Amino acid sequence: MELIPINSSVHYKTAFDIHTSNEDEISNLRRTIRSWCLRATKNFNNQDLHSAWFFRGDGEQHRIGNYLFRVYVNVGNYTLENPENWIVEIIHPDREHRNRKWSIEITFSQVDRSLIRFAATVKNWMNEGYIGEIPDHPDLTTPGFVRDILNSRSITCRKGDGIVNSTPKTIRLGEAKDLFDKIISGSRYLPLVLISKHRYNSGYCIDAQNLQKKILGNANVYLLSSEKVNNEINYYLGNDFSCSFGSLRVYMPKVKLDYDKDSFRHRFYSTRYIEDLTEEQVTNDITIGLSRNARTFTTKEILTTYDVVAARRRHKIRELFASKDENEEQSEELKLLWEEVEDLSKKKKESDSLVDLYQTENEQFQQENSNLKWQISQTDQVREENTLLQRKVRVFNEMDKLPESLTEVVDITISSFPTKLSFTDRGVKSAQDYKNGNEIVGEAWEMLRKMASTLHRLIFDEKSGDLEGQFKTETGYDLAMTEGRQTKRDSSLMRLRKDTYEGNEIDITPHVKFGNKEPKLLRIHFYPDEENKLIVVGHCGEHLDNFTTKSMS
Template identity: 25%
Template sequence: MLVYANSFDLNPPGGLAAVVAQIATWVRQTRKNVIDRERLAKGIRELKFADGAALSSHATIDDDGLPIFPYHFCVRLMHSDSVVPGRRWVTEIGIRQMAHDDVLHCSVLLKTDEISTRVTAPIQVTRPRIVELLITNCTPVGGTPSLSVIRVTEENAAAFAYEIEHESRKYPLVEISCDREGHYPISPERLRSLLIGIAQVVEIPAEADTFNIEVILGRKYSSFGGAINIIFPFRKTDQGGFCKTVLLLPDKIREIKENSTSIESEVLGIITHQTNLPHSWRHTSSDLVGQAILRAKLQRAARSAHSSEELAAYETLLQEAADKLQEKDNYILQIFDELDNAQANLDDSKSQIDGLKHALAGVESKPDVETEKVAAALVPLREAVRAVLAGHLSLEQALRLSAVLFSDRIVILDTAFESAKDSDRQGFRHGKTAAELLMKLCNEYWIALANGGGDQQAKTIFGNNVYAAKESENLSKDGRRRRDFIYLGQNLFMEKHLKHGVKDSAAETLRIHFKWLADPKKLVIGHCGKHLDF
């Protein structure tokens, strides 16, 4: 398992020898054994210690022990876990230098090897001590994250805001704020020493105006009240780009401490989960150094060839080896890019989902006026459904149920609701029949008219005893007026109607008067209740 990976550039006054000296010091401190730095620099096949640990080193050097450039060097230390049987820790320190006077690119990788899946004890993320030794004594170049703690106040917050979403930033930012008593959840200086090289620690002092800072930075990129906000680098996605953030609020920090977990280890774990892979791609591993050593040997063999044919053979072998290695490197880089882009898009999608969940939670916890209106409008619908299930649907409920289910096909005027209420008050008994007629009206009948059908199809759908295309010829002036309804300022005469029952009783008789509007393809219902007088 990859636990920790880091990479940074060094430019010590003593050059390569100074770095090797610090590695030798680290081995001595961890294993309680003195290691000759010159032997370490020239390469150690394997050195066993009394506790079972093993040390090895590899370097691209010539027969005189001098570096061959581009220079590659790697030290590997392996030892068993003192607490967890079956687990082995592996630390690798890699050095790469392109020319004698160039900076030294240093990489550190810490991982574990388990003998089987039965080794399941949790691993607490830690930073190898060699990182602190190299950073402290070997002069890291400018621009290395967390060489010092950055302090953000309202005076420089605008400049910091520009830095947050700048595409050149390749490392996370860790904002740490004070609680009300002016205490940080973890010492910024301690956090800086743990994150040096992989993340930049940013402290917001107790005297800073966090409200104004939030106005400048935005809520997403702010931290206050003893919280820790981790802001990862800007990532381009198919939708544009974003900066992923992880906010540890004071309650969460207290919970972590109560579970006997170090908050510094938690922060380091969150960050390395995102940064380990990119740093590991830049690591000068033992395998990579082995390939460089092989190339150097082939080049020396080619130079010592005794004939042009032998030289040509070596050159061909070198070129083939170089081409294969380059092809492999290009393929790996392509896979890394594809993986990075896929992860960025995934993180962006998760960020959007989290945002939608947050917005939805806000709506649910703080209902506004519109939300309350929608909830109030659903009450009659819920009651109608309950009435259907109970088998005692009223005429008004049947009408409202149709209005909701077929809002794209019908318009029910207030006059229809009033007439339905009036029939219900007088004991209307045929709510189920009314609902069935309205369903046919909004389904089969509407579809027939929308497709250019007419009265003949309507009679087939409802039957002659239910559907009437027109009223009696002896309709009086008042009777006509009763069948006139106003819709959008227009007078509609509704003589088409559905009917049930013939008694002069509002409890037994039903008439549904409507008008078909061909242009919007809408059925307008003006009356739903007792028989209208002629």
């Protein structure tokens, strides 16, 4: 008999509750799994998966082609046709790498006549003793039987207080409050993924259908149909927990709106970040987090053949103990045995409770540790800001008049924020050459100051996923981290957005914007220097040509 080795790796897992009004629903569910097996294996016929052992379980390992099947049943308080616990274990070789194998464990456990607990685990491993190159981990996909179960019309699948959806749901104007209630519900165990529209086209910032397929059974996907819907949901969520227009955000269970540091648990991605990382990588990251690494199972979950055998053994002991036919000596032995079983069961429940407690405490400690690190970083930041403030005081004390030109603003900025902002030669010259420099002195000072404080923090400290939206919210100024598609296709236009800093070519496409019509207009293009944590300004002046302005000239 081939067994699943201890060194196997979890590839996918899920578990949820199945609500039904049909007392024989577990039979229908087993037929669904059998149909999936026949489709997945393709070369099988109905007789290969003989109904007697597949439905009733015999504990034997059946080889059909390259597949090994083993089915166990615990009748429990029900019948052989509709048992309390049923599991099928499937082991088969990888189609591409002959030294890798896969296992699938699917269980149904009747809680009562109207509630069935479903759990599934997919694992893989390399053959024992294999020496050689380890193949790449395959893409994470949801097994077809999960979709088959969710699409059944006779049942409702739930996790906590939420229905497990099989397709993304679109949220329209006026529906945000209901979605907000789902997000903050204390009984929600299902992660929710909110996807907003793309900033630069009519589509969404990521392929929602593809993502939902990969996290099926483990999270629900919601589409925010317009920027107004984003604004509506953000009105309820507040700034720290918002899902800005053009971004994606994953809301884990147990959201704490009154604790701003809890916002760090709920991962978000801006359009720019998705484009830089690639949509495929973002989808893969979310899938791994929700379908492989998430806290899916309870401590009492029936997951393996050993769990079903143990449940069957416990039920048998109960039956023997309740029987009136045994003699007095057997009765006393059974009583002692049952007391031992009850004691072990009590200790197991206590252990399960401790595991839950330790897991919760561990999550709290991790959060507290993250908060302490954040406070330390804040202390360092305050110390640095104090040093900068003293430098600024010296600069302002030495000023005999307020700046009257853009050039003077740039000079003061360089002196005031030496660890935050730096200018290239071209950046300084662009300010000197700007014909409207004297018209926007106040705005220039405010924009550069906000770049040295707010923008620097968002880029290098918080590494904000929605940089553009967050900067706009905090400062009121527009920030663009990229150019339009047509501009990016024009090499002559993109050359205008190249500069040299310390002997290296830099890309100064990102820019902060003020005004759209001269003379009240200013564009500050910059390069975020990750290594030195500096915002390097390469242009501070007129509007650089883009596809639109070039077409008009």
